[in-house]
Amino acid sequence: MRKNIVAGNWKMNKNLQEGIVLANELKELLNGATPNCEVVIGTPFIHLAAVAELVKGSAIKVAAQNCGDKESGAYTGEVSAAMVKSTGAEFVILGHSERREYYGETSATLNAKLALAFANGLTPIYCCGEPLAIREANAQNDFVKRQLDETIFALSADDFKKLAIAYEPIWAIGTGVTASTEQAQEMLAYIRSLIADKFGKEIAENTSILYGGSCNAKNAPELFAQPDIDGGLIGGASLKSADFKAIIDAF
Numbered sequence: 001m002r003k004n005i006v007a008g009n010w011k012m013n014k015n016l017q018e019g020i021v022l023a024n025e026l027k028e029l030l031n032g033a034t035p036n037c038e039v040v041i042g043t044p045f046i047h048l049a050a051v052a053e054l055v056k057g058s059a060i061k062v063a064a065q066n067c068g069d070k071e072s073g074a075y076t077g078e079v080s081a082a083m084v085k086s087t088g089a090e091f092v093i094l095g096h097s098e099r100r101e102y103y104g105e106t107s108a109t110l111n112a113k114l115a116l117a118f119a120n121g122l123t124p125i126y127c128c129g130e131p132l133a134i135r136e137a138n139a140q141n142d143f144v145k146r147q148l149d150e151t152i153f154a155l156s157a158d159d160f161k162k163l164a165i166a167y168e169p170i171w172a173i174g175t176g177v178t179a180s181t182e183q184a185q186e187m188l189a190y191i192r193s194l195i196a197d198k199f200g201k202e203i204a205e206n207t208s209i210l211y212g213g214s215c216n217a218k219n220a221p222e223l224f225a226q227p228d229i230d231g232g233l234i235g236g237a238s239l240k241s242a243d244f245k246a247i248i249d250a251f
């Protein structure tokens with residue numbers, strides 16, 4: 001059975017003290033309960049160790065939002081997958097459209113990052129999704145298929161089984177425009193069909209595929225009720241503990 005996952009992506013928000021307050025609020029709201037989904041918070045690198053320590057023993061797990069594409073060495077400013085792992089983080093978000101768009105992340109860099117994430121025992125949350133012009137040209141399926149073909153579809157089945165996927169149409173990220181439930185379900189079903197073609201039906205059925213893009217407490221119940229939507233990658237709404245908790249409770 002695939003897991004339902006609600007993952008927060010704080011992006012470049014909250015200083016260390018504010019991040020600790022936010023993580024602590026969420027921990028208190030969960031109050032020792034086991035939610036009906038896996039709960040992950042993706043913090044900036046410098047928060048990881050403190051937040052991982054704070055949430056130890058709770059249902060909350062911690063993700064980095066990126067990792068380096070090299071193992072170690074003279075790469076000023078970079079943070080390796082091994083370093084991320086050593087903080088107590090268990091997940092790493094890879095291939096977010098903001099990384100692809102603003103930091104020139106390519107499929108080749110992503111493949112290096114994926115390999116290092118697996119080598120260091122991190123679970124990748126691999127992001128894909130099309131820009132507005134591609135959606136308007138109704139070419140989103142080919143676009144997303146290409147992203148997958150160039151990256152995670154080149155993995156071994158053993159590695160592929162360990163990751164989660166987040167489909168995030170770029171036009172819905174941070175814009176307040178959510179993909180309609182039908183658009184999200186349709187794309188996630190399509191991605192699942194591609195996984196079945198590539199790795200077989202069983203692996204496809206067991207892969208967690210999340211929707212991301214202006215997901216909030218209001219629209220989460222309808223989105224999460226869809227057969228192929230196994231949770232959400234949540235940006236803005238993960239910065240308020242009560243909103244994020246309400247999204248978790250949508251399961």
Ligand code: PGA
Pocket residue numbers: 009168172173174175176212213214215233234235236237
């Ligand atoms: P958003 O961001 O929820 O603020 O739209 C989602 C994401 O980029 O992961």
